[in-house]
Amino acid sequence: MAELDLMAPGPLPGVPAHSLVTLSPDSGSDSPAEAEDQGSLESPPGEPEGLGTGSGGEGEEEILCDFCLGASRVRAVKSCLTCMVNYCEEHLRPHQENSKLHSHQLAEPVKDRDLRTCPTHHSPPVAFCCTDRQCICQECGQGEHKGHASVPLDVARRDKEAELRGTQLDLERKLKLNENAIARLQANHKSVLVSVSEVKMVAEEQFGELLAAVRKAQADVMLFLEEKEQAALSQANGIKAHLEHRSAEMEKSQQELGRIVAISNTVLFLEEYCKFKNTEDSVFPSVYIGLKDKLSGIRKVIMDSTVHLVQLLHNYRNKLEEFAREEEYDIRTQVSAVVERKYWTSKPEPSTRQQFLQCKL
Template sequence: MATLCNNSEENLKDFQHGASVREEPEEPTTQTSGTLVPHDVLCDSCMDSPSKALKSCLTCLVSYCKAHLRPHLENTKFQNHRLVDPLHDIDCRTCEVHRLPLDRFCLMDGCCVCLDCESQEHKGHTIASVGEARIQIETEMRKKQEEISQSTSAAEKAIKKLQSNNDLIMSSVQEICVLVEQQFSRMQITVEEARKGAMEMLEREQRQALRQADGIQAHLEQRRTKLMKTLTQMNKMSKIMSDVDFLQ
């Protein structure tokens, strides 16, 4: 919503301060188009050479430069006209139905209205001046902004806490991973040492068993040789025909 002025004298106090109004009105002066910038509002009364508007009148629906604004400042016929800072969309500040300034606000319907709207379409509604309505709505906005700010702050704190918890979880898991890795490394060393010990013991027992087997085998082979010799002698004896030779 646009801020509308309460009266032209109040709106233009800065302009009038330090500036004396001559008894004989000066001829309107205009600015050259070279001093204008694209966003400037132009004076609607400067037909030949465009000049920058100083104020817009919501009653006249016209924007005026410094020179053409003088009648509104000096002539009592214009004292009730509503002057505001230059507006590009001045037509939007006027009621399309009644062609009166939209200087009121219907709190029930949430829209700007004119004096006739207040007494007709919006009769019985809660109406405030646009200035009062803006103050009220801005107060509500500030309250809402504060609530949103508090909610945002709470959300940020919660996010930071969650992030802190996440960092703590990650740190704890990393520490546990290191400990588990160390434990498994020690277990692997222990298992490897046990494996080596078992293999060495088996190798020793194997060597001992082989030695024993070799000893038994040697003894058996020696006995077999002896028995074979005896058997050979007995075979020779069995072939002796003479009893005397056999017995000898």
């Protein structure tokens, strides 16, 4: 970008020659732009300057909004010395509500010929100061903007238009990328629901099988214990019946002994005695049928198996949590490439003291 030599006398390089029109002695301090407007805005002889024909000769000329169209133009309430445009109350709102426009200099409404002149020197702008980013007149270029990088207005406009076209293309590209990302997220939303639903079905099926296996194991153990219980009770009942039968036989033997003792014939006594002694004496079975010692081993197997299963389930949960942490890191890595950190998915609020201590401030 070419710099203007503001130290040299004469017109600024690249500035149209008409911008330095020589002022006639009787023209006063009127600028070339004002001289241009004299043909169309000059008041008739005898009419006070500044009175408009539309006002019927009474009062000052009404200044209208430059953004209103056709016959619907309304009275301007402010003029922007940065935009060099008059605004009505409705069209002034962006300057009041948009923080990027708060730096613009607003003033009371002025006529177009005054608005498009330097507010300090009342001369038409002839160049654009790239340093201060504003239009300047010839006197500004030789004064407070001396030494600044400046270009002619038409060059500045071409540069800014090219810059805005590039910005517009960049915004269109970003908008398209953003819309594509939104479309992918919407498709992802359905995919997430379907995927989670499928995994839920698998989890319910697997946990159903696990619960069924646990219930079957419980039923098998209870059946085993019931069988042992029935076997022990049957054995006890069998021994009881045998002992009752032996009691009846011993009562008969007792009666037989009484009869033998009462025999007076010695030979007959000895013969009966020998018969009695030849009777086989049965062995009495053990009457202790306790299962406590036998069932202690079964109790140990059940407890050890339960501890082992609980440990397996705990390891299963740890694997799930580890996998979830890896997946969360992968998702955050992908999201951080296209989304600002403040829009990242946050973790749920901590509900326990341990979760609260793990939070990073």
